[in-house]
Amino acid sequence: MQTPFEILDVDEDASDEAIKKAYLKKVKEYPPEQGVEAFQRIRSAFEKIQNEKQRRNHRLFHHEKPEFDLLLQPSLRPGAIQRPDADLLAGALVEAALEDMLKIQSSS
Amino acid sequence: MKAAPAPRNKIDDLKTNLKLALKNNHYKEAIISLKELLKLDRRPEWEQGLADAYRQRALQVAAKGMWQEAIILWDNYAKLDPNPVIADAYLGWLVQAGQFPKLVKLLADTNVGLDGPIGKRLPETLAVLALQNEKLLAALPLEHPIAKHYPIVKHAIRAYSAGRDEESEEALKQIPSRSPYRNIRTLLKALLLMGQDRGAGLELLKRIEEDSACRSFARMLLRQAQATGPDIATLSELPPKQHTLIHKINGYSKDQLKLLRDAKKVTKGSSQRLLFNTVLNNRVLLGESSSRRFCLAMLVHFPEGIDLFQKAFGTLTAFQRQRIRALHEETQGNYPQAVSHWRNAIDELSQLHAQESDRLDEALICRRIAKLAEAHVPEIAIDALQHSLKFDPDDQASYVALIRINEKNDAPKEAQEWLEKGLKRFPKDVELLILAMNTANRRKAFKKAASLAKTLLEIDPINSSARQLLIGAHIGHARKQFRAGRFALVQQELDQARALDPHRRNASLRILEGLSALLQHGKKQAAAMLAEGWNLAGDGLCAQFQVNVETLSTGQTLLSVEGLFPSLKKNYSANRTELSELAKLIGQYYAVEKKSVSDALKPLKTILKKSFKQSGLGKDDFFNLGQAFAGSAQFDLLGECATAAAQQFYSWPAAVYFQVYAKCKGVATRLTPADEDRLENAMNYAHRTKDHRTEMLIESFFRELDEAEESEHDDDFPPGFDGVDPARLPAIMQRIMEMEDLSRTELLRIVSKRMPGLPVKQLTDMELLDIAKMLTMEEYGIDLSHMFGGSSPLGPTKLPKFR
Numbered sequence: 063m064q065t066p067f068e069i070l071d072v073d074e075d076a077s078d079e080a081i082k083k084a085y086l087k088k089v090k091e092y093p094p095e096q097g098v099e100a101f102q103r104i105r106s107a108f109e110k111i112q113n114e115k116q117r118r119n120h121r122l123f124h125h126e127k128p129e130f131d132l133l134l135q136p137s138l139r140p141g142a143i144q145r146p147d148a149d150l151l152a153g154a155l156v157e158a159a160l161e162d163m164l165k166i167q168s169s170s
Numbered sequence: 171m172k173a174a175p176a177p178r179n180k181i182d183d184l185k186t187n188l189k190l191a192l193k194n195n196h197y198k199e200a201i202i203s204l205k206e207l208l209k210l211d212r213r214p215e216w217e218q219g220l221a222d223a224y225r226q227r228a229l230q231v232a233a234k235g236m237w238q239e240a241i242i243l244w245d246n247y248a249k250l251d252p253n254p255v256i257a258d259a260y261l262g263w264l265v266q267a268g269q270f271p272k273l274v275k276l277l278a279d280t281n282v283g284l285d286g287p288i289g290k291r292l293p294e295t296l297a298v299l300a301l302q303n304e305k306l307l308a309a310l311p312l313e314h315p316i317a318k319h320y321p322i323v324k325h326a327i328r329a330y331s332a333g334r335d336e337e338s339e340e341a342l343k344q345i346p347s348r349s350p351y352r353n354i355r356t357l358l359k360a361l362l363l364m365g366q367d368r369g370a371g372l373e374l375l376k377r378i379e380e381d382s383a384c385r386s387f388a389r390m391l392l393r394q395a396q397a398t399g400p401d402i403a404t405l406s407e408l409p410p411k412q413h414t415l416i417h418k419i420n421g422y423s424k425d426q427l428k429l430l431r432d433a434k435k436v437t438k439g440s441s442q443r444l445l446f447n448t449v450l451n452n453r454v455l456l457g458e459s460s461s462r463r464f465c466l467a468m469l470v471h472f473p474e475g476i477d478l479f480q481k482a483f484g485t486l487t488a489f490q491r492q493r494i495r496a497l498h499e500e501t502q503g504n505y506p507q508a509v510s511h512w513r514n515a516i517d518e519l520s521q522l523h524a525q526e527s528d529r530l531d532e533a534l535i536c537r538r539i540a541k542l543a544e545a546h547v548p549e550i551a552i553d554a555l556q557h558s559l560k561f562d563p564d565d566q567a568s569y570v571a572l573i574r575i576n577e578k579n580d581a582p583k584e585a586q587e588w589l590e591k592g593l594k595r596f597p598k599d600v601e602l603l604i605l606a607m608n609t610a611n612r613r614k615a616f617k618k619a620a621s622l623a624k625t626l627l628e629i630d631p632i633n634s635s636a637r638q639l640l641i642g643a644h645i646g647h648a649r650k651q652f653r654a655g656r657f658a659l660v661q662q663e664l665d666q667a668r669a670l671d672p673h674r675r676n677a678s679l680r681i682l683e684g685l686s687a688l689l690q691h692g693k694k695q696a697a698a699m700l701a702e703g704w705n706l707a708g709d710g711l712c713a714q715f716q717v718n719v720e721t722l723s724t725g726q727t728l729l730s731v732e733g734l735f736p737s738l739k740k741n742y743s744a745n746r747t748e749l750s751e752l753a754k755l756i757g758q759y760y761a762v763e764k765k766s767v768s769d770a771l772k773p774l775k776t777i778l779k780k781s782f783k784q785s786g787l788g789k790d791d792f793f794n795l796g797q798a799f800a801g802s803a804q805f806d807l808l809g810e811c812a813t814a815a816a817q818q819f820y821s822w823p824a825a826v827y828f829q830v831y832a833k834c835k836g837v838a839t840r841l842t843p844a845d846e847d848r849l850e851n852a853m854n855y856a857h858r859t860k861d862h863r864t865e866m867l868i869e870s871f872f873r874e875l876d877e878a879e880e881s882e883h884d885d886d887f888p889p890g891f892d893g894v895d896p897a898r899l900p901a902i903m904q905r906i907m908e909m910e911d912l913s914r915t916e917l918l919r920i921v922s923k924r925m926p927g928l929p930v931k932q933l934t935d936m937e938l939l940d941i942a943k944m945l946t947m948e949e950y951g952i953d954l955s956h957m958f959g960g961s962s963p964l965g966p967t968k969l970p971k972f973r
Contacts, residue, residue, distance in 0.1 A: 114530075115530065115534070118530055118531060118534055119534055122493065122531060122534055122535065122538075123497070123534075123538060125467070125470040125471075125497045125500070125501060126467070127467070127468070127471055128463075128464045128467040128468060130402075130433070130436060130445060130448075130449070130464075131402040131403060133449065133456055133460055133461070133464045134399075134402050134429070134433055134456070135398065135399040135402065136399065136457070136460070137399075137426065137429060137452075137455050137456050137457070138399040138400055138402070138420070138422070138426060138429070138430070139397070139398065139399050140368070140395065140396075140397065140399070140400075140419075140420035140421055140422075141420070141421030141422065141423065141426075142421045143364060143365050143368075143418075143419055143420075143421050144418045144419070144421050145330065145331050145332070145333055145418070146331060146414075146415050146418040146419065147331050148324075148327045148328045148330075148331040149302075150411060150414060150415055150418070151327055151330075151331065151415065152301035152302050152327060153302060153411045154387065154411040154412045154414075154415040155298050155301060155354070155357075155384065155387055156298055156299055156301060156302050157409050157411045157412055158384075158386045158387035158390060158412060159295055159298040159299065159383040159384070159386070159387070160265070160266065160299075161386060161409065162383065162385065162386035162387075163262050163265060163266070163288065163291075163295060163383075164262075164266070165386075166262065166287050166288055167232070167259060167262045167263075167266075167288070168233075
């Protein structure tokens with residue numbers, strides 16, 4: 063789960079003003095009419111950190127379990143592509159095609 | 171020796187077995203029975219039956235992945251059926267079983283329809299399979315496009331793998347756009363492009379046809395080869411070859427591959443320890459600061475990791491350790507332990523910040539403690555909230571919480587104190603003003619409630635509860651002026667109420683305006699207003715009741731308004747909605763016009779008694795009516811209502827309670843032993859059926875009985891009342907109650923006059939009221955010194971410390 067600071071894309075020591083600015087920017091990017099879920103996520107993040115008291119509250123009491131995948135993601139940014147050998151590429155293609163066929167078979 | 175069964179019997183047995191097998195979808199058994207039957211007699215329907223059973227059994231075994239067996243069974247079906255079909259699924263089984271010669275034969279047969287989802291992609295699937303299957307290629311005629319374009323595709327793949335991009339691109343150009351390899355061509359082009367521009371390559375992958383055999387592969391690449399990183403959740407679920415391919419395409423280092431291997435072990439169900447250790451062991455690659463933040467957040471769920479954390483990232487402060495423990499206990503639902511750790515955390519913070527002015531963290535933790543303790547030990551919550559205000563005095567929510575918890579905790583005086591303190595600090599706070607207004611109204615301090623409502627409307631002009639309350643206050647005053655015969659003042663009050671009700675929605679107001687017109691100008695002028703009031707009041711039972719109450723409350727008789735309303739006929743029967751509305755009206759009016767309510771109901775008794783039986787009331791309706799009649803001391807109506815309820819809902823505990831309550835006229839000491847037994851049974855029944863509201867009512871009635879029995883052993887009057895004439899007591903109490911209606915100015919006048927040395931301006935409204943009450947009680951000769959250790963609290967040097 064992303065922290066409210068990450069959702070609004072602000073530093074943890076950002077001021078009230080900077081947070082509000084970031085919030086309004088995000089709302090422009092994800093207006094409620096385009097998707098209520100995204101908007102609510104942004105709104106809820108803003109409410110959690112919009113002023114000093116809320117931010118302290120968040121720091122003292124938030125206890126959501128951190129998500130391992132989110133920690134992992136930046137460390138698994140792809141590097142330079144290594145060419146797979148021909149057999150591996152063909153093998154993976156066959157593997158995927160057979161798997162796909164199996165899915166069609168079980169769905170029909 | 172037994173004779174062999176006659177063939178007729180055998181056929182019957184086999185037919186029975188067959189029927190049973192088919193009914194239960196046991197096609198294997200059905201096949202055996204049908205084969206036996208055919209041995210006895212080759213009937214065409216059994217042959218067709220056998221064909222169908224083979225077909226069904228083929229589908230059954232295919233569902234278990236037994237492709238070879240499924241193919242044999244389907245072939246058996248095809249031999250027996252005069253018009254066999256080639257099922258789309260059958261093609262899939264042949265592919266999975268690697269029966270390529272058969273597939274190639276089918277592919278060449280123009281009579282075979284390939285329009286199912288498998289058939290449509292069959293040529294392309296075979297083209298993909300050909301990349302790794304010599305036998306398939308051998309089965310194909312040389313001129314078949316799969317065989318013909320195979321060497322070109324193979325060359326393109328080899329060239330791509332060896333990094334000879336130009337050569338690969340050249341080869342791909344030779345593949346025609348209708349070739350079964352066309353999507354592999356797009357795929358290879360995308361892979362070549364990804365080397366230069368990952369995003370553009372991934373974009374090209376989206377162009378692969380929707381029903382292509384390469385679509386699944388393309389989707390997997392799109393998910394796992396993103397520039398921001400792979401889709402970790404599904405990466406570990408990939409089959410081995412695709413998994414390895416992604417590692418290559420993403421260009422992972424040895425460390426990244428190790429991290430991926432470790433991460434693969436951490437599944438959703440794995441232990442917190444494993445996750446914690448995985449992060450600690452890979453913290454260099456994951457980033458020191460991110461790993462620290464992650465592990466710190468993990469500690470709340472895995473406090474056993476505190477030592478490991480400190481070894482890796484350095485010592486935690488004592489405050490942080492307590493915070494982690496407290497949050498951990500919260501997640502486990504161990505609130506007392508959580509509170510204890512939060513208290514320790516405050517101690518740690520207080521040592522650190524003793525000299526600092528910013529104590530917000532301590533205040534916030536106190537409020538956290540209050541939240542945790544509120545449901546279990548409200549005293550702790552109250553204490554914590556009070557404490558929090560020392561660190562952060564401007565927190566309006568804490569005042570509101572203190573008022574709310576004290577009210578809930580049956581401490582109205584304390585609630586009132588906090589309300590006054592809150593209002594002193596936030597005089598224009600709407601929430602506090604509403605609370606104060608409602609409290610004053612509940613305490614029947616109507617003047618005060620009206621004054622608060624006025625303030626509230628100045629700040630929040632559309633506040634409807636303030637508006638209604640103010641209208642109610644003006645109406646109340648108008649009734650008093652009516653009784654005193656001061657009609658000019660009546661009109662003044664009604665005009666003020668009217669200004670607050672511009673849309674003329676208030677029935678009471680309209681009726682009173684009519685009554686005022688009647689007294690001042692005669693029937694003609696009054697009729698229209700009264701008719702309008704009647705309609706606003708609902709034109710029925712409730713209208714009649716409201717007209718009755720209002721007329722009586724102004725000191726007039728019901729006879730004086732007769733003929734001015736379409737009054738109810740004696741055979742009128744009120745419906746369910748009217749009765750439930752009446753229950754509400756009785757409650758509202760009884761709070762301000764006790765005597766009038768009772769007299770207003772008298773002429774309606776016949777209608778009501780009949781309506782209880784005829785209007786199809788539910789349990790909730792009866793309960794609300796019962797509460798209204800019990801609360802307004804209408805025992806006759808209560809008894810009738812409860813009897814009607816008991817007839818409709820046999821042995822319903824609430825009906826029993828209301829019957830008994832009506833019989834005793836609400837006095838617990840009048841309970842006979844038989845009534846006590848009835849009530850006890852009803853209470854037990856209510857408990858068993860989870861009818862908590864009735865259980866509570868009966869319990870409270872029994873409590874009254876217990877208290878009355880206990881007080882029989884005490885003195886007739888509490889200490890201090892010895893010299894007071896018992897006959898005067900109700901009047902004294904009435905006087906004391908009326909004092910709650912006095913304004914602050916009036917209270918100040920009373921107290922200052924009697925206690926000139928007292929710094930009255932420093933006192934809160936509540937304190938002033940208490941002192942004024944005590945002074946009045948002393949006037950009546952009640953000695954209060956026993957409450958203050960022998961000396962009067964009102965001595966010239968003593969400030970009130972009577973709480």
